[in-house]
Amino acid sequence: QVQLVESGGGLVPAGGSLRLSCLASGRTNRLYSMAWFRQAPGKEREFVAALRWNFSYTLYADSVKGRFTISQDNLANAMYLEMNSLQPEDTAVYYCAGDITRLSQIPSIYDYWGQGTQVTVSS
Numbered sequence: 001q002v003q004l005v006e007s008g009g010g011l012v013p014a015g016g017s018l019r020l021s022c023l024a025s026g027r028t029n030r031l032y033s034m035a036w037f038r039q040a041p042g043k044e045r046e047f048v049a050a051l052r053w054n055f056s057y058t059l060y061a062d063s064v065k066g067r068f069t070i071s072q073d074n075l076a077n078a079m080y081l082e083m084n085s086l087q088p089e090d091t092a093v094y095y096c097a098g099d100i101t102r103l104s105q106i107p108s109i110y111d112y113w114g115q116g117t118q119v120t121v122s123s
Contacts, residue, residue: 002026002112004096009117012086016121020081022096022114028053033103034079035110036070038092038119045095047105049081059103064090086121093118 008020024031035050049070051058058070069082079096094117097110104110 002028002031002098002100004098004112004114006094006096006114006117009094009119011120011122013122014087016086017082017084018086018119020083020094020096020117020119022079022081024077024079024098028077030100031098032101033099034072035097035099035103036079036081037095037097037107038090039095039116040092043092045107047107048094050103050105051079052103053098057103059105061105083119086119088121088123091119091121 003025005023012018031053033050033052036048037045038048039045047061048064049060051070051072054074067085071080096114098112099110
C-alpha cells in the first residue's frame with residue numbers, strides 16, 4: 001500500500017502562485033507514476049499533470065501547460081505542483097494520485113489517492 005498526503009492549498013488572487021506538495025509513504029518503491037488531478041464543484045475530476053516516478057518524463061493538460069510545473073524529490077518521496085498565473089477557473093480541490101503500472105490521464109486508472117487540498121483563486 002501507498003499513502004499520499006497533500007498540502008499547500010489556499011486562497012490566492014488571480015495571477016498569484018501556489019506550490020502544492022504530496023508526500024508518499026508505504027511501499028513507494030512500487031510506484032510507476034504519480035499525478036495531480038483537480039475537481040471543481042459540480043464537475044468531473046480532471047487531469048492536471050503527471051510524472052514517471054524516478055524518471056524525467058512529465059505530461060500536462062493543455063489548460064495548465066506553461067503555467068504549472070510538476071516535479072519530484074525521490075529521496076523525500078515527494079511530488080510537487082508549482083502553479084503560476086493562477087486564474088479563477090483553476091479553483092478546485094487538487095488531488096495527488098499514484099499508480100503502480102502505468103501513467104494515464106484517466107482518474108480511474110490510479111490506485112492510490114490523497115485526501116485533497118483546496119485551491120481557491122479570487123478574481
